[in-house]
Amino acid sequence: MVSGVMGARAGAGEAGRDRKEAMATTQAAAGGPPKRQPRRSGAGTAGRTAKSAARPPFPAHQLMEDLRLAFVSRAMDDREITLKRQSRSFFQISGAGHELILLALARSLEPGRDWFFPYYRDRALMLGLGVSPYEMLLQAVGSSSDPASAGRQMPSHWGFSNLNIVTQSSPTGSQCLPAVGCAEGSAYLAEQSGERPELTYVSLGEGAASEGEFWESLNAACLHHLPVLFLVADNGFAISVRSEDQAPAPISELVSSFPGLGVSRVDGSDYLACRKLGEQAVEHIRAGGGPYLIHADVIRPYSHSSDDSQTRYRAVAELEAEEERDPLRSFAGWLVSMGICDESEVAAIKAAAFEEVAEAAAKALEAPRPDPTTVVDQVWDLRAVTQNAAAPATPAAPADDVAPGTAVNMGDAIRQTLTELMEADERIRVFGEDVADAPPSILGEVRGKGGVFGTTLGLQRRFGVSRCYNTPLAEAGIIGRAVGQAIRGLRPCPEIQFFDYIWPAMQQLRSEAATIRWRSNGAFVCPMVVRVAIGGYLTGGAIWHSQCGESIFAHIPGLMVAFPSRAADAAGLLRTAFDAEDPVLFLEHKHLYRQPYARDVLPGPGHRIPFGKAATVRDGSDLFIVTYGATVERSKKAAETLEREQGLSIGVLDLRTIAPWDQEAVADVVKKTGRLLVVHEDTMTAGFGAEIAAWVSSECFSDLDAPVQRVAAKDANVPYEPSLERAMLPQVEDVVEAAFQLAMW
Numbered sequence: 001m002v003s004g005v006m007g008a009r010a011g012a013g014e015a016g017r018d019r020k021e022a023m024a025t026t027q028a029a030a031g032g033p034p035k036r037q038p039r040r041s042g043a044g045t046a047g048r049t050a051k052s053a054a055r056p057p058f059p060a061h062q063l064m065e066d067l068r069l070a071f072v073s074r075a076m077d078d079r080e081i082t083l084k085r086q087s088r089s090f091f092q093i094s095g096a097g098h099e100l101i102l103l104a105l106a107r108s109l110e111p112g113r114d115w116f117f118p119y120y121r122d123r124a125l126m127l128g129l130g131v132s133p134y135e136m137l138l139q140a141v142g143s144s145s146d147p148a149s150a151g152r153q154m155p156s157h158w159g160f161s162n163l164n165i166v167t168q169s170s171p172t173g174s175q176c177l178p179a180v181g182c183a184e185g186s187a188y189l190a191e192q193s194g195e196r197p198e199l200t201y202v203s204l205g206e207g208a209a210s211e212g213e214f215w216e217s218l219n220a221a222c223l224h225h226l227p228v229l230f231l232v233a234d235n236g237f238a239i240s241v242r243s244e245d246q247a248p249a250p251i252s253e254l255v256s257s258f259p260g261l262g263v264s265r266v267d268g269s270d271y272l273a274c275r276k277l278g279e280q281a282v283e284h285i286r287a288g289g290g291p292y293l294i295h296a297d298v299i300r301p302y303s304h305s306s307d308d309s310q311t312r313y314r315a316v317a318e319l320e321a322e323e324e325r326d327p328l329r330s331f332a333g334w335l336v337s338m339g340i341c342d343e344s345e346v347a348a349i350k351a352a353a354f355e356e357v358a359e360a361a362a363k364a365l366e367a368p369r370p371d372p373t374t375v376v377d378q379v380w381d382l383r384a385v386t387q388n389a390a391a392p393a394t395p396a397a398p399a400d401d402v403a404p405g406t407a408v409n410m411g412d413a414i415r416q417t418l419t420e421l422m423e424a425d426e427r428i429r430v431f432g433e434d435v436a437d438a439p440p441s442i443l444g445e446v447r448g449k450g451g452v453f454g455t456t457l458g459l460q461r462r463f464g465v466s467r468c469y470n471t472p473l474a475e476a477g478i479i480g481r482a483v484g485q486a487i488r489g490l491r492p493c494p495e496i497q498f499f500d501y502i503w504p505a506m507q508q509l510r511s512e513a514a515t516i517r518w519r520s521n522g523a524f525v526c527p528m529v530v531r532v533a534i535g536g537y538l539t540g541g542a543i544w545h546s547q548c549g550e551s552i553f554a555h556i557p558g559l560m561v562a563f564p565s566r567a568a569d570a571a572g573l574l575r576t577a578f579d580a581e582d583p584v585l586f587l588e589h590k591h592l593y594r595q596p597y598a599r600d601v602l603p604g605p606g607h608r609i610p611f612g613k614a615a616t617v618r619d620g621s622d623l624f625i626v627t628y629g630a631t632v633e634r635s636k637k638a639a640e641t642l643e644r645e646q647g648l649s650i651g652v653l654d655l656r657t658i659a660p661w662d663q664e665a666v667a668d669v670v671k672k673t674g675r676l677l678v679v680h681e682d683t684m685t686a687g688f689g690a691e692i693a694a695w696v697s698s699e700c701f702s703d704l705d706a707p708v709q710r711v712a713a714k715d716a717n718v719p720y721e722p723s724l725e726r727a728m729l730p731q732v733e734d735v736v737e738a739a740f741q742l743a744m745w
């Protein structure tokens, strides 16, 4: 299955060419409007007698069309550079030097059926798949008609939903995990339909191949034998960093021992070699052979981007030598040598390409610009999570192991609700570390693991390993693979075992999941429910098993954050989370999983709790406490104490979700009592209480009789020793003291 490393970096190309001179010739030769040639059509080769005895291995009209597209691609880079210099666009990054490998691969791929996670240098692939120069230039000028992002993303951040070209972000390498997740989704859907799965293409540079996310993605692709084509386009540079400073060996050597990975190295400037390898690799993947990595050696004749000048770190001789290897020149030379076309036709095609691009640019410059008031459109769509009012709490159909009418703890409520939701919707898949029960062969003998807190116990037993499965111990991989599955149309439910270990997944949550809708202006969405065990009060949990930190996630536009404090709310919020069309961080407090005070009879399946709707846990007329999660019960106890001991009437409002949060309910209680205390378990500085306090002081100032006060954890970490833990986290007596002082203000 693992093929040998073949090919090598090419030597110098054919006849020399001065690019500037060639462009001048091109412009001079361009007369009259060019004929826009249909994609993959012939280019004036009919009836030609080959000068060479050897027959071209691919149809001549395809070869000529790819030469034309290569010139169009280069012409687009040149035009965009001009636009940038004229301040009519604002950034440029080229695809120059990478054209042939991409056009060759496009010949084997199926736009609209296969899935694409391209890199910013994949301009020629876009052309080969059917994207027009005009569509790409709309992004360069920042037009609202830009189909990839409506003027929101930099040029070369592709995204064309009609062709399954998935919206692209900028963090190098982060595309690899969603790509593998997409392939995973395709494999799952194919398993259900009995059809062959689509192929997923993902590309990156040799620099990006240093990112951990790339290696996590390879691991998952090989582990699950997924239909993924990796292209590493190795131009020898990551901005100014040379590949010898990037890795101890070329990428094809580094990955050569991955079991189940096809690997080939090819000269990316040799169209024929690329085309043959592309066919072979794609066939291998389509035949069920598993993932394949193509390492293509290419050149980077232009600087990294419009913000870079490579003459600062590359010697003149090196640049000149690279220019000699320009793939456009060598491909055109080969076509002439084969008698497929002659020099004048090459010149005419090039001239027409430049003319076509010039016209497309002129048209793009005329295209409408975005309306500034739309800048916050498509951050998220709250309709699905806010419009469903809470249905009456009819008792749930009892789970197999719970008697009807029995109150269940919060962990069981989550487990039962997941079961109910998975039963109803085959798109839901639960995965993460330890979430499965046990290998199917021994399920008859053992109880099963079902998560370190037992919240997924029995899901694998009931729904099988394709619906509930363990992943490698790799949090970025867990979330990134969920992103890809969400894009592929599933409803992934990844689990992060401990909030303390969510940080490796931060990029996938923040840069991928949360931005997909906004950056594509709604063309792509990322509905997924990320379940996370969070929080302290564990006595012994210490710094790495007690963290909160929810405010960091509430700070991310596009990400919803739910934080239930009891069983019925957990069930109702979880149901709503799966209705969402955007990512939800579902925070499950570990300490609450089994607390008797958080038990409820599970409300029936129709019962959903809207996001952004607080619950009044306790009414009051002197002061209100706003809180969520594990401090709800502590606040309630504090209020009871003050009523008993001081005769104070203190209300408690449980926010239940902090993104969105119920500003209306908070404003109402401020109006009612004039005094507000915010309590949370997270640390004080820049905690979510700071947001509430700032908002209330700005929006409810005239209703306040005292400054908003906060009780929170100290600005440190949760320690192991119990008396230290108590000192660190907010306790009932801290809330009593703060509430009393505030009431007396």
Ligand SMILES: Cc1ncc(C[n+]2csc(CCOP(=O)(O)OP(=O)(O)O)c2C)c(N)n1
Residues within 6 Å of the ligand: 121, 170, 171, 172, 204, 205, 206, 207, 208, 209, 235, 236, 237, 238, 239, 304
């Ligand atoms: C995670 C991350 N770090 C840094 C950057 C800034 N950056 C953009 S492109 C780039 C170099 C990428 O090199 P390579 O992957 O080889 O692609 P090439 O540009 O050579 O095609 C860097 C460092 C980024 N976009 N993302």
Ligand SMILES: [Mg+2]
Residues within 6 Å of the ligand: 205, 206, 207, 233, 234, 235, 236, 237, 238, 239
């Ligand atoms: Mg590179």
